Amino acid sequence: MNTSFFTFRFRSLAIVFGIQVLTLACLTAQEQAKPVFKDGEAQIVDAFNTPEKWIRHDLFVETTFDSDGDGQLDRMHVDVTRPNQTETEGLKLPVIYESSPYYAGVAPDVEGLFWDVHHELGEMGKARKHPDVVRTGQRPIISNSQIGLWVPRGYIVVHSSSPGTGLSQGAPTVGGVNESLAPKAVIDWLNGRAKGYTEPYGNEEVKAYWSTGKVGMTGTSYNGTIPLAAATTGVEGLEVIIPVAPNTSYYHYYRSNGLVRSPGGYLGEDIDVLYDFINSGDEAKRPSNNARVRDGEMMKGMDRITGDYNAFWAGRDYLNAMGPMKAALLMSHGFNDWNVMPEHSYRIYNKAREMGLETGIYYHQFGHGGPPPLSMMNKWFTHYLHGIDNGIENEPHKAWIVREDDTIDKPTPYTDYPNPDxxxxxxxxxxxxxxxxxxxxxxxxxxxxxxxxxxxxxxxxxxxxxxxxxxxxxxxxxxxxxxxxxxxxxxxxxxxxxxxxxxxxxxxxxxxxxxxxxxxxxxxxxxxxxxxxxxxxxxxxxxxxxxxxxxxxxxxxxxxxxxxxxxxxxxxxxxxxxxxxxxxxxxxxxxxxxxxxxxxxxxxxxxxxxxxxxxxx
Structure with a gap:
């Protein structure tokens, strides 16, 4: 055994540890950086508003599933952006987390990608094309979304690529159970209950020692679906979600009361098309994933012949999985969203309200997307992640609706939705x-x-x-x-x-x-x-x-x-x-x-x- 190597490592760690103790001791003599709150909202703190000092790194969180069938538990690619004070001052902060299947690129919109809709009802239509996704992006940065908004206000921002996309292992399933368990694993890691590693197949662990364990999730469209998917697991630490225009049921997205129906703007799209669109994971795993998921489970279950609701669709309807959910919920949607239609948010809001969860709903008069005003999101994150008593849980208004002639940041408050009158x-x-x-x-x-x-x-x-x-x-x-x-x-x-x-x-x-x-x-x-x-x-x-x-x-x-x-x-x-x-x-x-x-x-x-x-x- 090379004892000199271990002696050197020990002495080096002792020196580093001593420097950290000395640094922290010196900082006690002056005010350490910490989040600041005013009017119930987290404020921009100059000490945090230093992009050149932010610490950015990535890792791979081990999940509880093997969705690509290679005999090993899938690992999710995760990135972290945090103020440098989480390293230099021992500061712990809550996390705002966004996950997506889109971060590493999507399939090209080639002719034949969508199903041909020119045929009689009860027919399948001719076979379509399956274009490959050319994966994009480099480590350690998965995405820059949310960072500029929340890191300066005293949060850590985390991203992850969903299963079978980017550098995340596994298979895309478009609403399958692994898309719920993947963000759960990341939240478990942020709370010390799951393991993270520096490499996709390595054994060197990474710990989230800078996390308070409190997590809020947000995102738009598919990125807004994943917070709900995570919340349905009941994972401890996920305190609040703010989904924007989320797809809460793939049946309601691709069917309507038994009818085969396309989402607005994407005539001929179906769940297998979306699978191809996001399939940006390991190229070597794609053939087996395609055969098992797209050409197997999906083709057997999606049923473009009758459009009936079945077990396949029921398993991709998050309304059916809400029993364990305990996170607070602020929904956001547009009444003129003909892509992910406004029923998607209302059906989940209504169920969460019946379950006695803390709920709110924000509707505007525009199309797809459109988050709540920043001030509203700030108050929800501030209350549930920083524990500031800003009164939102006692707010007499549970619904905010942008009126026809108003801007998207000027909603009118109402007791609830639908209007009780x-x-x-x-x-x-x-x-x-x-x-x-x-x-x-x-x-x-x-x-x-x-x-x-x-x-x-x-x-x-x-x-x-x-x-x-x-x-x-x-x-x-x-x-x-x-x-x-x-x-x-x-x-x-x-x-x-x-x-x-x-x-x-x-x-x-x-x-x-x-x-x-x-x-x-x-x-x-x-x-x-x-x-x-x-x-x-x-x-x-x-x-x-x-x-x-x-x-x-x-x-x-x-x-x-x-x-x-x-x-x-x-x-x-x-x-x-x-x-x-x-x-x-x-x-x-x-x-x-x-x-x-x-x-x-x-x-x-x-x-x-x-x-x-x-x-x-």
Whole structure:
């Protein structure tokens, strides 16, 4: 044994230790750097606002799973950015953590990446292409997100690549259990319960001696899904999550009430497409991962034939896994997000509220993304991670909604969402096809069926603007003489018959006249939307072919909304079949017959029928 080597190491450590003790002793004579709080928020501290002194390093956290099947527990690639005082002054700080499958690059958008949607319902469509991801990024920096905001305010920022992406081991599963257990392992490591290593296959350990153990997570879209995934494990130390536009159910992302439906802007995308999009992990592991996950589990479970809900989709629905969750939750979403639709946040918020968790929800009127105002996030992180009593848990308002003419950082507070003063009113159809019918407070009996002919070549905007067309049915309220506030989840009940055993069904709630001007806002035209498969009129898990000409009744929710419809507008209920931007494109010609006597709209109005009657005279 080389005793001189060990003697040298011991003496070196003793010298270093002595210097650290001396340094700390000297610092006690002067004020050490520490977080500063004002008005319940963490403030920028000059001593922390020194990027050139920040300590940045990476490591590999060992998980409890082997998702790539190589016989070894997967390790997640993690980076850390922390103020230098966590090293020089022994300062311990809480962590803000973001994880993502996107950090190491994504697949190119090549022709054939998405499923071809030009085929009949009940068919699979032709095979698509599987492009490879060219991995990007270098150690030790995985991402720079969150750092500039939070490190100067007295936090440590941590990132990790999700399983099978970047330098993280394992396989992408797009909502599989490993995507919940991976961030759990990182949080366990931050609390000393899991092991971290300097290298992906090495044995030299790294410890988070600078962490208080308190962790908050945030992120947008997929990066907002992972905080929820982690929270469903009930991991100790995860105190608060702020998901922004999170995908909380892959079924709700790729299907709608039994219907095969694409997310807005990505016609033909499905869960296997997203798998290919993020598959940036070890090139040597990709063939076996592809065969097992994408071409095995996904192809067996995703079911583009019927669109039914099944065990595969249930396992990727975080609502089903919320039992252990105890982290505080501040949700953020846009009412006009037609990619990850606003129901994704509401369904989780509503469940968390029922569970008695600390909850809040922030909605704005724009599209995908959009975090809460910095001040709001700051107060939530300050309270739950630094333990500052700033009163947010006693806040009388649980909902903050950006009104139509306000900026995204100026939300209006409300007691809750939906607005507690909202009541569902029922509006009935008065026929007028192929022109425009009416929405009435009173039922009109003994009306004849109204028909429409499916043709995907006409998009929703064209159908809403048309005065006469055989490709949609449109029913409108009287012109509003006062503003009308809608808050909640509209619900449609439709009685219909089809000329084919399968058909698309699309419903839009619109504000008319349609505004084509350059200054039109996203809230000026579309109020909300919904889609459904009439084959699933009885069961979401077992759709059955329609008997041609037979009438069926089905009810389903439209997307949540909170909107003030301006005086001078009319609210229109538009019923049509294939939605050019969202559904499959079967050959035009399917006829739908709608029975007005068995069809009605339940609209959540603040002030109920009294307010509605006043607004329409």
């Amino acid at each position: 909202a009541e569902a009113i029922t509006l009935y159809l008065v026929g007028g096809a192929p022109e425009i019918g009416q929405l009435s407070k009173l039922e009109v009996p003994d009306q004849d069926p109204e028909t429409l002919i499916d043709n995907y070549s006409f998009d929703g905007e064209a159908l809403a603007k048309a005065e006469i067309t055989s490709h949609r049915l449109l029913y409108v309220t009287p012109k509003l003489t006062e503003d009308l506030h809608i808050s909640g989840i509209p619900k449609i009940t439709i009685k219909l018959a089809s000329s084919k055993p399968a058909t698309n069904l699309s419903v839009w709630l619109v504000s008319l006249p349609w505004d084509d001007s350059r200054n039109a806002k996203t809230t000026d035209n579309i109020i909300t939307r919904g889609w459904a498969d009439p084959q699933n009129h009885k069961s979401l898990t077992n759709g059955t072919p329609l008997e041609v000409g037979r009438y069926y009744e089905l009810s389903f929710d439209l997307q949540p909304d909170d909107q003030i419809i301006k005086a001078g507008q009319q609210i229109g209920l538009m019923i049509f079949s294939s939605d050019k931007a969202f559904t499959l494109h079967p050959k035009p010609g399917t006829q739908l017959a709608i029975d007005p006597n068995g069809t009605h709209l339940m609209l959540p109005v603040v002030g109920g029928m009294e307010a509605y009657s006043k607004a329409v005279n």
